[in-house]
Amino acid sequence: MTGAKQISTEQETREQALVDRVLRSFANCESARLKQLMESLVRHLHQFLRDVRLTEEEWKKGIEFLTEVGHLTHDKRQEFILLSDTLGASMQTVSINNEAYGNATEATVFGPFFVEGTPEVHAGGDISFGATGQPCWVEGTVTDTDGKPVAGARIEVWEADEDGFYDVQYDDGRTAARAHLFTDGEGNYSFWGVTPTPYPIPHDGPVGKMLEATGRSPMRASHLHFMVSAPACRTLVTHIFVRGDDLLESDAVFGVKDSLVKDFVEQPAGTPTPNGRVIEGRWARTRFDIVLAPE
Template sequence: MTSREFTITQEAIDRMTPKDERFGQVMTSLIRHLHDFIRDVQLTEEEWMTAIQFLTKAGQTCTDKRQEFILLSDTLGVSILVDAINNRLPEGATEQTVLGPYYWEGAPHKPMGANIAEGIVGEPCLYSGIVTSLDGKPIEGATLDIWSGDGEGNYDMQLGSDEMRARAVLTTGKDGKFWFWSVKPSFYPVPSDGPVGAMLDAMGRHPNRPGHMHFILRAPGHKTIVTHIFPSDSPYLDTDTVFGVKDGLIVDYIRHEPGTTPTGDTKTVPYHTCHYDFQLAPVSDVEKLKSA
């Protein structure tokens, strides 16, 4: 008689009568790979119960401002893999990266040139650039949904704030240009007081992300992208715990002494400037890639 150790996989698959073909395809593959994994490592009952408790604790750690499962996905490289598969972009388009666990929908719309980080700890930084299509033409009406931590790596929601800070939505004019003041972002550890932090420690990995400014860019007729820009002098660029760094997103932040800024403001403390141009892919170009 064949051991159930080798027959249970097909039995579990055969019992399905999925109402949706794609769901059936995904679940069939999931069952096969999960069972193969268990057989490969010869998982013990104690280890399986530990895994169940880990997932249970991950769910219990989630709140309306913290998503431990997104953190788990990010730190295992799953988020960036799903992104790579689902967001293949034409050459020259600005690259995507992970959303991260600190996105807060509904940031306030602010005028171009606004200081989105008033009262925030950190060294001032003037961000500027232009949003264009792949042909180099400026895009009017592109929106930039922007957020970051402060100069010490803390996000507003981590500090228990009910008020959005260092977040804004800007809209480009006919020239496609954008500029705003914020702070130079600092490296920071992802939340490590929960089950994901314990997992990283057990794996011998650090929990740190390099400094970065988040952007979601949307424009009529163009593919929406979720991305960051990273200061070139930030630590952990090579070992980002969520695997989100891409070479094309690393940018030089230029330090300036106190004085008159490019926008005509006067700064009494040192400040930085950061210039980065975004190239968005037309939806038609992205669809061509999918059908190729």
């Protein structure tokens, strides 16, 4: 590399000898998988250190950063997951563990705001439970990769309100903009939610400082979360995104995939709704047909 510091053969030999010594320290590891993970981690970590010729001051700063991340991690906030998300590690792990299978719907990051024990709504029900935002009709089908309808598939859905907050980010114990429902005998589903809006990931901590220092935005593209499960099918965790959103190319956690970008079509005031609900003002609608891979 032009301008790069030349490393003597003797120095390279010393550095490689240390790597080899660390690798040998795992010789008695009883778990073959753990041994593989630790050896690969050591090789890549040392390669990074040697590649950038990390200074001791930079290493100290890195330790201080990770310490701060740890201090901000507790039962209501997971700064390490946020760090993983913003470095693309979460999304890469999702990709590795959800291999492409035919026409199966693509997975994306889970996010930190899923909650167990959500209320059930029936076909055409409203998951908003008072969450602010423009009403949005969501409908689609769930099928397998052969096109066969999946009846009784459980669909968990959750999203932020129009102010960019999930219910768990409020202090009043509310349950809003989240629920679960089941497909009918033909694999159909439908519900009312709110039209997704963009929002920032928590950026008042060390991860936010990292984003600011590197010239990155903390904003997530507008999205609606789904988790879909059914017997003999691989559970799908995914989102759908709003076509035309300016943040699609800069989503802070790299969760956007082209196949998950959908049209959210705004309807003029007075337009009849699919299930006869009376809405004053504008509303939107979208369709998301889901294909589940085999287990």
